[in-house]
Amino acid sequence: MRSRFIPFMSKRNIKAAIFDIDDTLFDMKTKSFIPSAIEGLKQLQKNGIIIILATGRPPKTASAIYEQGVHPDYIVCTNGHIILDGNGNILKQKTFSRELVQEVYDYCIQNNIGLVWKYPDKVYEYIHADVFENFYDKTKDSRKNVVFDDQTQHLKREPNGGCLGSSILQANAFNARFAKKCVAIRIDERSSDLLLYGVNKLSGVKEVLDVNSISFTECVGFGDNNNDIEILSETGISVAMGNGSKELKDRVDLVTDDINDDGVYKALIKLKLI
Numbered sequence: 317m318r319s320r321f322i323p324f325m326s327k328r329n330i331k332a333a334i335f336d337i338d339d340t341l342f343d344m345k346t347k348s349f350i351p352s353a354i355e356g357l358k359q360l361q362k363n364g365i366i367i368i369l370a371t372g373r374p375p376k377t378a379s380a381i382y383e384q385g386v387h388p389d390y391i392v393c394t395n396g397h398i399i400l401d402g403n404g405n406i407l408k409q410k411t412f413s414r415e416l417v418q419e420v421y422d423y424c425i426q427n428n429i430g431l432v433w434k435y436p437d438k439v440y441e442y443i444h445a446d447v448f449e450n451f452y453d454k455t456k457d458s459r460k461n462v463v464f465d466d467q468t469q470h471l472k473r474e475p476n477g478g479c480l481g482s483s484i485l486q487a488n489a490f491n492a493r494f495a496k497k498c499v500a501i502r503i504d505e506r507s508s509d510l511l512l513y514g515v516n517k518l519s520g521v522k523e524v525l526d527v528n529s530i531s532f533t534e535c536v537g538f539g540d541n542n543n544d545i546e547i548l549s550e551t552g553i554s555v556a557m558g559n560g561s562k563e564l565k566d567r568v569d570l571v572t573d574d575i576n577d578d579g580v581y582k583a584l585i586k587l588k589l590i
Contacts, residue, residue: 330589331530332366333357334521334547335580336539337373340557341381343575347453352581354384359590361389368392368524370517370547372509374434374476376461379404394434394477395501395511395543396520406436408523410515411474416497418470420478420510423493430481430507433470437461440469445481447506478510479503501543509543518546536587538580539564555583 338344341353357367367388371378378393382404390407391400399408412420417433421442424431430445440463441448452459463469480487480500487500487508500508501516525532537544537551540560545567548554554568557579565571572583584590 329534330365330536330552330587331534332368332525332528332536333360333589334368334370334535334537334551336541336544337369337371337378337381339540339559339575340538341369341575341580344450349381349384350575350578350580352578353575354381354386356581356584356590357386357388360584361386363590365589366390366528366530368521370396370521370544372477372479372503372517372543374398374439375400375404375406375436376438377458380457390524392517392520392524393436395509396516396518397434397476397512398436399520399524409436409476410512411476412470412478412498412512414470414474417475420494420498421467423490424480427486427489429486429490430479431510432462432479433475434477434479435469435473435475438463440466440475442467443481445507447481447504448479451479477512480508480510481506482508503541503543516546517543518550521547536589538583540575553587555587 335341342349361367368390369388370392372395375393378391387402389402397410401407424443431443433440438461452462490500496513498512500510502508532550533552535551536553537548538555539548540557542561542563545564548568555570555572556565556568558574572579
């Protein structure tokens with residue numbers, strides 16, 4: 317564990333804790349939540365700190381944390397497009413128009429890019445890509461929520477986000493084509509999250525904080541990947557997992573241990589939040 321200068325902030329200064337899920341609370345290799353991290357969240361709530369999860373997962377898989385005995389105060393799902401309360405009810409949501417969905421689909425067909433669309437209850441695969449198999453096996457029930465034989469769902473209801481099976485070059489070309497409409501945010505070298513322009517984890521979390529009259533400086537944030545940089549650049553204290561990306565680790569106040577070495581729990585103790 318290594319740290320730069322960490323602003324002096326007592327437990328009373330921190331009002332909310334913001335967490336990514338995958339490879340921060342949930343180990344993608346073992347497909348399981350880390351017990352010590354779950355215990356840390358429980359202790360934070362006992363101490364009166366609001367828990368906010370910010371994830372690319374749709375509600376169905378994001379709410380899997382409930383099975384661990386934890387009900388976060390809010391879950392910002394699908395990269396800011398859906399906000400859930402502590403009981404899993406949808407408070408707010410943003411959707412892609414039918415016209416934009418069709419435009420994206422046509423482009424992906426022409427350019428050999430995989431495409432899935434995310435809804436609160438299901439994920440619809442429009443164009444297959446092998447990399448999607450990793451997402452479908454995220455939890456024991458994830459694959460049950462994927463629909464493979466309906467490429468017209470957007471005509472019935474509009475999706476809240478998507479995912480591209482694309483190379484970095486393909487994602488860059490996609491972003492040039494759909495500038496100020498939607499944007500592909502890289503997950504890894506073979507896939508990207510698909511977001512509406514101006515909507516992301518940061519914007520979703522800001523909506524939650526505004527409702528609770530909390531500023532980002534009164535928050536601690538945890539993440540592991542480049543798509544967490546926006547939020548962690550704003551929080552009063554920023555923490556990267558030891559298993560996180562180099563770019564993220566170079567920008568935060570504290571780099572904790574790996575997810576499998578109780579990184580979240582150790583950081584909460586170091587910061588005297590539990």
